[in-house]
Amino acid sequence: MTTSQTPPPSHLRRRGWLQRSKKREQQRDKDRLQLGLERAAIDVEHLHLSFQKDSRVVPILKDCCMSIPQGQLWMLLGPNGCGKSTLLKALAGLLKPTSGKLYVAGPKSFVFQNPDHQVVMPTAEADVAFGLGRLKLSEEEVRSRVMRALEAVGLADLNQRPVQTLSGGQKQRVAIAGALAESSKVLLLDELTTFLDEGDQMGVIEAVRTVVGGPHGVTALWVTHRLEELDYADGALYMENGAVILSGQVEKVKEFVIQKQEEYKKAIAFR
Amino acid sequence: MAWLLVLVFLPSRSHISVRLGLVVFLSVITILFLPRRTWQDQLGRMAFVSGLLLLMVSLGTDGIPPLVQTRTPPPEMSGIPALPSSFTSYRYVLWKVGPFQLTRKGLALGVTTACLSFTVLQSASLCLSTTMPEHLAAGIRWYLAPLAYLKAPVDEIVLTLLLSLRFIGLVFDEVRNIALGIVARGVQWKKLTSLETAEVFFTFLGRVFRNLFNHSEQIAQAMVVRGFRGDATAHKVYFGTDFALKLQDFIAILALSALIGAGVVSEMMLC
Numbered sequence: 450m451t452t453s454q455t456p457p458p459s460h461l462r463r464r465g466w467l468q469r470s471k472k473r474e475q476q477r478d479k480d481r482l483q484l485g486l487e488r489a490a491i492d493v494e495h496l497h498l499s500f501q502k503d504s505r506v507v508p509i510l511k512d513c514c515m516s517i518p519q520g521q522l523w524m525l526l527g528p529n530g531c532g533k534s535t536l537l538k539a540l541a542g543l544l545k546p547t548s549g550k551l552y553v554a555g556p557k558s559f560v561f562q563n564p565d566h567q568v569v570m571p572t573a574e575a576d577v578a579f580g581l582g583r584l585k586l587s588e589e590e591v592r593s594r595v596m597r598a599l600e601a602v603g604l605a606d607l608n609q610r611p612v613q614t615l616s617g618g619q620k621q622r623v624a625i626a627g628a629l630a631e632s633s634k635v636l637l638l639d640e641l642t643t644f645l646d647e648g649d650q651m652g653v654i655e656a657v658r659t660v661v662g663g664p665h666g667v668t669a670l671w672v673t674h675r676l677e678e679l680d681y682a683d684g685a686l687y688m689e690n691g692a693v694i695l696s697g698q699v700e701k702v703k704e705f706v707i708q709k710q711e712e713y714k715k716a717i718a719f720r
Numbered sequence: 721m722a723w724l725l726v727l728v729f730l731p732s733r734s735h736i737s738v739r740l741g742l743v744v745f746l747s748v749i750t751i752l753f754l755p756r757r758t759w760q761d762q763l764g765r766m767a768f769v770s771g772l773l774l775l776m777v778s779l780g781t782d783g784i785p786p787l788v789q790t791r792t793p794p795p796e797m798s799g800i801p802a803l804p805s806s807f808t809s810y811r812y813v814l815w816k817v818g819p820f821q822l823t824r825k826g827l828a829l830g831v832t833t834a835c836l837s838f839t840v841l842q843s844a845s846l847c848l849s850t851t852m853p854e855h856l857a858a859g860i861r862w863y864l865a866p867l868a869y870l871k872a873p874v875d876e877i878v879l880t881l882l883l884s885l886r887f888i889g890l891v892f893d894e895v896r897n898i899a900l901g902i903v904a905r906g907v908q909w910k911k912l913t914s915l916e917t918a919e920v921f922f923t924f925l926g927r928v929f930r931n932l933f934n935h936s937e938q939i940a941q942a943m944v945v946r947g948f949r950g951d952a953t954a955h956k957v958y959f960g961t962d963f964a965l966k967l968q969d970f971i972a973i974l975a976l977s978a979l980i981g982a983g984v985v986s987e988m989m990l991c
Contacts, residue, residue: 489953541945559945566938569946570957571853571886578958583947591958609852613889 452644490555490635491517491540498532498539509535510546511691517684519554519634522661522669524679524699526706527688533672534562535682536688537637540670544627554668557635558628562643564620573615573623574608580631599623599632601663602656618649622656629660636661636669641655642678654681679703721861723976727843729838735986736828739835746842749911753850762849766842770834778830782813782823827964853885854959884959890935898928 487534498510509532517523529535538544541553541559558580561567570576577595586594599605602622612620621641628636638657642650659680661669679685685702687695695705727746750759783820815822846858861878865898868874904925909917 543941543945559942561938561942563938565890566935567942569883569886569939569943571882575854575882575957575959579948580934580946582955582957583949585956595958606952611853612886 456691462612468580468698486590488519489516489552490519490554491515491670492550492552493536494542494550494634496536496539496551497547498535498544500546501569510539512686513549513691513693515686515696517668517670518604519668520662520666521605521683521685522657522671522681523684524688524702525670525672525680525688526676526679526697533686533688534639537639537670537672540635541637544714551698554634556633557637558633559626559637560621560624560641562637562640564617564644567624568612568620569625571611571613571645572608572628573604573610573612576612576623577626580627584631594630594632595626598626601629601660602626603652616649617645618652621645621649621653625653625656629665634665636667636672638669640672640674642675650675650678654678657681667712676703676706721856721863724843724847726976726980728840731984733833733987734983736831736835738833738983738986741982742839742841743835746846750842750846753972754846758849762842762845766838766845769841770838774830774834774835776830778818778822778826779824779831781829781909782821791864853882856885857882857957858959867894873952875957879952879957882919887935887939895928898924898931922984 459646482643493513493515496513497508499506499508513536515584525536539546540553541557542553543559568576570579574595577598578591579676581591581594591598595604596608599608602625604619604626606642607615607619612623614625625636625638625641636657641653641657645653646648657669658673660667662683671678673679679702680697682699684697685699686693687702687705695702727742747763750763770828780834799826803972813821813823814827860881861874864874864877865874902920904954912920
């Protein structure tokens with residue numbers, strides 16, 4: 450998905466601009482291939498997103514830039530209301546950016562924070578198969594994809610279990626299996642472990658870790674507040690006030706977050 | 721599905737012995753096929769409801785004797801010879817204490833009402849607890865398939881049924897959470913005027929609906945992310961149901977035929 454920084458004035462000019470933009474993208478991909486570089490699974494450049502509220506423009510994302518390589522698990526951290534979930538929804542195509550460039554390798558899947566919103570069918574296997582409904586596949590193909598996806602998240606034995614009898618973590622794994630069954634290359638995961646206890650939390654992290662970087666080359670961007678989850682990540686990003694202010698090595702981001710926490714503690718102590 | 725249909729219609733036409741037999745049969749298979757805690761809960765509730773109906777209908781039918789009903793004068797007054805002693809054992813009123821009286825008509829009506837309620841509710845409950853929602857939906861789709869030729873929205877009905885079966889628990893959870901919220905706030909109901917009580921009640925009711933609409937929006941968003949575009953005919957729902965008949969299906973069909981046969985025979989022989 451590519452959007453314009455300066456929208457063209459007319460429909461025809463817009464089409465021409467988009468074609469030129471696409472050519473530029475293709476040329477850049479060629480250059481990367483010649484240099485032996487793979488294109489990032491998620492690439493965001495100068496992304497802006499704002500909402501209109503009572504004739505007032507409220508900016509949510511301000512000049513966001515990030516790049517996540519293929520086959521890696523990256524964590525996105527930041528305080529509440531800094532725009533993490535909005536960025537994730539923009540990457541999923543649920544929200545339209547105001548300006549900037551955005552590329553996400555397809556097919557992509559979004560897994561919501563509350564598994565009760567994501568898992569829409571009454572049993573595990575029916576839910577995993579739900580996302581395949583638009584693909585017009587044969588029954589055998591669907592069955593095989595569903596079983597492979599459930600095996601990948603360690604739920605093959607619970608394929609016929611009613612969803613309401615599953616724990617929160619198992620439901621989240623069903624949601625992830627649904628994304629995998631669609632052969633998704635990119636998983637956008639929004640605070641998956643918020644409602645989970647420690648055991649379920651580990652189960653979900655391990656399920657994601659198993660599929661990321663596996664033979665299918667799945668990439669994942671995981672929004673979280675828990676620092677201990679960073680131990681499973683290949684890279685991390687830190688957002689503040691609608692912009693990514695730090696990205697790269699996990700240790701670097703972790704140190705930064707701990708430093709922020711210390712500053713906050715000191716500020717509270719002085720009050 | 722066929723069993724359910726027969727269990728709903730058969731008791732309304734058959735002899736009382738068949739009705740009682742059905743109640744015993746349903747109780748036995750509930751005990752045999754459901755876990756102890758579940759069948760105790762289900763049968764306990766059903767026994768309470770049916771018992772209450774039996775009591776109310778049996779005692780209430782002739783509880784207040786109609787004033788227009790003619791009373792038979794004693795034989796010595798009418799000059800007709802008394803009934804032979806073998807017939808005198810017949811009594812219309814079986815039991816009478818104060819204003820309460822149990823008559824033959826009341827007993828027949830009470831037993832019929834109680835048996836019918838037990839059979840209809842328990843068979844539906846048994847069906848829901850032993851059949852997977854997809855199998856139910858697949859069965860309904862099979863039964864409704866001919867209506868699709870008459871432009872009936874069969875796929876929409878089936879998808880709606882599946883979503884209802886999945887999310888009915890969420891509705892109960894939401895209502896329970898709000899109810900707990902009311903209890904936790906310790907509202908002094910006795911001190912409130914009727915208007916204030918209504919205001920509090922409607923505020924919480926509004927909250928329930930607001931939360932449920934919020935859930936619905938999230939679920940709709942998750943379905944869009946998973947490729948559903950609002951057209952149930954274009955988005956195939958896979959059930960993974962194998963419609964091939966197995967040995968247990970043949971046994972079930974034979975047992976069903978025997979039950980219908982018993983109903984027909986009882987109608988002809990006993991009535």
